[in-house]
Amino acid sequence: MTETADRTRRRWLVLAVAVAGQAATSTLVYGLPFLIPALRAAEGLDLAQAGGITVAPVLGVLVALIAWGAAADRFGERVVMTIGMTGTGVGALAAALLPGIPALAASLVVAGVFSASISAASGRAVLGWFGPTERGLAMGIRQTCQPIGVGIAALALPPVAGAFGYRAALLVPAALCLVCAVLVALALLDPPRQPAKSVAATRSPYRGGRLVRVHLASALLVVPQFVAGTFALTYLVSEQDWNPVAAGALLAAVQALGAAGRIGAGVWSDRVASRMRPMRTIAAGAALALVLWAIGDQVAPWLAAVGLVATMVISVTDNGLGFTATAELAGPFWAGRALGIQNTGQNAVALAVAPVFGALVPAAGWVWALLIAAVVPVAAMALTPVKGEGIG
Template sequence: MGGRRWWILGVAVLAQATVSAFTYGLPFVLPQLQADEHLSLTGASTVAVTPVLGLLAGLIAWGAAADRYGERIVLTSGMVGTGAFGLLALACHQLVLLGACLALGGLFSAAISAASGRAVLGWFSVKERGLAMGIRQTCTPLGIGLASLTMPPLAAHHGFRAAIAFPAILSLAVAVLVVTIVIDPPRPPAKTVEHTRSPYRHATLWRVHAASALLVAPQFFASTFALTYLVSRWHWSPVATGQVLAAVAVAAAGGRIAAGIWSDRVGSRMRPMRMIAVAAVLVVLAWALGDWLGWWLAVVALVAALIVTVTDNGLGFVATAEMAGPYWAGRALGVQNTGQNAVALLTPPMFAALITAYGYPIALLVCALFPLAGVALIPVRSESLEPLAVTRT
């Protein structure tokens, strides 16, 4: 399996990138969504996160299914369901039905979030997991980059519903690759009953989940409002802005790989994660300051925020899987994803309301409080690279 595992990793990245474009792509067509449906920024932002609502509802259940039935069947089901409901959304011209289809597509996309990470970690040793998960976690910024590159022009020419068709069709195509290439990793036999006990008897894993969720707020603030901010505040072209943001997403993906390699070399996931959280606070504050002082600082800080705020994600995931162990990894990754996506779900409407009422600088100052709290919660001293159920009985 020396070479096959890298093919499995590649398919996992492609699968997650595809569903990420579907789940997180609607913010890139917010102007068209507002125009087509006559919605306010808050209303359009709420519609844009309906796939995340579905994702949130299914993460733990899909994780449990992966623990019990294996990754391959769960991944295949998720890709097919995401594509099918994405295409069904094209025929929905009532806002409620559209939102329901988007939410159901998001529900099936949750299968990929839970099962693909579990499959990747099952095929790599502890000294490679940071790199492997860093590569796997490039999927979200790559998917967001794909969405920013393809969805604005599709929406501009054919309406925002047409923009949904591309990731939906791609999901069905990738399902074929999953069936062809992915193999479930072997699960080591439990030596004692401790190997199968819950890792949640210890506070460490809960702290990883909480800190990771807090660090999502600046990430989704930046990804949700970057295009709208540059268009409305500095009068950039929506299509050109989407192209710039796609290039930035590639840099963000590289940041996740670099963070994974960093964690492998220092033998810690939490120390790099805490340093990234500090950097997130600083770039968000710089963006707020730039809005007052001039466009150049605002744009530089926005780009930095789009890169810095996503680099911690893989570290939280690999730490979660390592501490949970092979018998709890699917469920633990589901919990990890649930906390992060709960914050992702609330971030756009909450901060849209703040932006509408007080402007971007005040909203950014509030946003900076989230990673600041994350710095305090990250469990550097109590982290473990092995299952908590075994190391802390």
């Protein structure tokens, strides 16, 4: 096998392992909203309280991302991801077994802290193995991990919770994370590291405002994604009288469309040599989808379902673009930290969406809550730094 062929084989192996690891953690970090009906029934919680508990892992992610990114910059991706996958699995196991709501929430936060390592380190690994002309595709594939993980959660968690309780359902992400910890330890390969060619290569990439604007626009675009992802099942069950298992099956199928959309957006960005122009277009689409959902809520259930599905699909396709742009602007010596900052902003917004939107719905109704949410991606369009973009 030639050196080029060996490198090709290795980079796709790294990408596959990164997707598997991030998908496993996503079943916990982003899949818990599918347990909201079971959690409310078992514990007597209102919508805002249950939503707050299901985003507890996101709080853990939020406080740890930058530190894990710095660790990946210094120690490499393999060791960081192995520790992170193991800790996430153990935290999820504790959440399933320890009694009481406080112990549940604390265990989920701890699991989130460890899962933060995967976001920064796996993205850094993909950046190191793929060049600029394929990076959008590679990052798009890597970003399918979240829809895959959420899709697994949508299929597995509601029926397990219905049969054995929501605590038993937490054993699903625990098992997935522990299995993937072994996979990462055995198969993940750190990319070759090149010495800095100049002092400029190691300087902070935050000089000027472009990278900051990428972070801000990406954070705002989390709002439509998490409005749909957190409340879709609850909306279909409580407002449209769907069966929870049937709704979960639909939403799992939607995740496949979202995964395909992320790959398509990555290829699109490679073809047009721009991450920001496609990202701005996607922001416009997310705003329109939320408006369609709001109109459908008043006009016809089928139209509301179309708007909901459109929001879920469109709102996730930009993630890989912001992630890729961040890595490219930061460069290899700052990528881990910059990706940590990128994800910190996104998860800070995600953490606020569940309780804020959960409180807004009973106060203003679904229509106004959705229309208010639609304003946010419009603001993201204005922040997206299209002018003067270059990739490499």
